[in-house]
Structure formats: structure tokens, C-alpha cells
Amino acid sequence: MLKDKPYxxxxxxxxxxxxxxxxxxxxxxxxxxxxxxRVSRLTLSLFENR
Structure with a gap:
């Protein structure tokens, strides 16, 4: 489900x-x-080669 803004x-x-x-x-x-x-955040991103 893609939208016009990040969600x-x-x-x-x-x-x-x-x-x-x-x-x-x-x-x-x-x-x-x-x-x-202290509140911390761990972020994992997915990248696709196109």
C-alpha cells in the first residue's frame, strides 16, 4: 500500500x-x-539495487 507521504x-x-x-x-x-x-533508536534500512 503506497501513499503520497511517508507513513x-x-x-x-x-x-x-x-x-x-x-x-x-x-x-x-x-x-x-x-x-x-536516555531513549535511543535503532534503525535498519532496506535498499534494493535497481
Missing amino acids: KLTDGKGLRLWVKPNGSKEWRYRFELRSSR
Whole structure:
């Protein structure tokens, strides 16, 4: 399902899939380390060779 603007799909527990208008996708996961109280994000991108 492609749209004109980027959009996200979420599981409600910090995992999100960002989908861009060109069809590229990024998995993002938000997490907090108890020792630092800092919220961090891990991003994995998928790239296709065309």
C-alpha cells in the first residue's frame, strides 16, 4: 500500500516500520537503557539495487 507521504506502521511496543512514497522501508526500534534514562533508536534500512 503506497501513499503520497511517508507513513509508519507500529506494533505499540516501540517497533515501527516507516514506508516512504518510493516504496523503501526502514525498521525503527525505540528503547530506553535503564542505566542512562536516555531513549535511543535503532534503525535498519532496506535498499534494493535497481
